[in-house]
Amino acid sequence: MSERVVLAYSGGLDTSVAIPYLAEQTGAEVIAVAVDVGQGGEDLGAIRQRALDCGAVEAEVVDARDEFAAEYCLPAIRANALYMDRYPLVSALSRPLIVKHLVAAARAHGGTIVSHGCTGKGNDQVRFEVGLNALAPDLKIIAPARDFAWSRDKAIAFAEERGLPIDVSARSPYSIDQNLWGRAVETGFLEDIWNAPVEGLYSYTADPAQERDADEVVITFDAGVPVAIDGETVTPYQAILELNRRAGDHGVGRLDMVEDRLVGIKSREVYEAPGAIALITAHQELEAVTVERDLARFKKSVDQRWGELVYDGLWFSPLKESLDAFIDDAQRHVSGEVRMTLHGGRATVTGRRSEASLYDFGMATYDTGDTFDQSLAKGFVQLWGLPSRMAAARDARLGGGAQ
DSSP states (O other), X not given: OOOEEEEEOOSSHHHHHHHHHHHHHHOOEEEEEEEESSOOSSOHHHHHHHHHHTTOSEEEEEEOHHHHIIIIIHHHHHTTOOBTTTBOOHHHHHHHHHHHHHHHHHHHHTOOEEEOOOOSSSSHHHHHHHHHHHHOTTSEEEOHHHHTOOOHHHHHHHHHXXXXXXXXXXOOSSEEEEETTEEEEESGGGGSTTSOOOGGGXXXXXXXXXXXXXXXXXXXXXXXXXXXXXXEEXXXXXXXXXXXXXXXXXXXXXXEEEEEOTTSOEEEEEEEOXXXXXXXXXXXXXXXXXXXXXXXXXXXXXXXXXXXXXXXTOTTSHHHHHHHHHHHHHTTTOOEEEEEEEETTEEEEEEEEOTTOOOOHHHHOSSTTOOOOGGGHHHHHHHHTHHHHHHHHHHHHHTOOOO
16 A cells, blocks of 8 residues: 555645646655635635645545634733734634644545645745654654745646646745634735735734724633633634634734744734734733732743744744643633723723723722722831842942942
């Protein structure tokens, strides 16, 4: 029996051409696996049939939208995951889920090789291959675009020569990756970082400058999990879908940034992530109300490291697993409601309430009813500043003074 290659299949030109190309290069049978993570577009049945028409011996389509929301996007909300304090890990979150299903398909179909369509310049090659090595180190990996110097021009010529059922006439000027969590756009005229994005490249968000009435939304969390919107119970998938629509209608979640890729280069990316930005903003605000100060300060460093690990393709790493345990424990009291106004490209928090709140009105107020004993403050300030005062006195005594 010949070897079998399990291919991460999108239905587009590059991965469709990869089916006969891999068969010719390796002599192996090709199993195509398409994973629906909420990217929209073509019907999965049509994608499956195209894979078969291009020469795949088997083709699987996996509806992983709920799984993606609950097991990948939800942890990102609880970790307030924003790479470089801005990017909500749109593409990075989907890769470990796709890897998981590629491995499952390899086991089910007797695959010995896994293939993906990533180039050698991006982050995704790392995310796919590090994940595969963690879950199935016995599987070999082939990346045609990287390993065989496969260009788009070559792919088009190959498709035309073999009469593959692919429309290559309409080419987008951009490279686009999208899923439930957001949309990433790069290349084309965006590679000149002085060029401003044009309205036509956006799809998930409306122009925030357009006149429209503001939208007020109340998000309910239970232990860091969004469980209701405006009082209506939702799953994580439904919460993201609804806020993609409502926040997107107001242009929330547009990002234009130059980011540091794992491979060492800087790249210009334009993102749309309305639901992600709205949910993370609400979650951060509820944490401010319910999480004790030192725990909150430490969690910020954990959140940053969590985001870096996921961006760098280390979803299955021991450190990521341990940080997950910390974050899970830190979410015990992150329950309550956050009210937000969606308008003009912003998701603005206007109210918050929680049974687990650490905000004490009596302690905080400056009006009648103040329960804070201000007589204790003088001694506290003196003791708090004692180390600095002693250091200053030492410097004066030694004649060095402050540097």
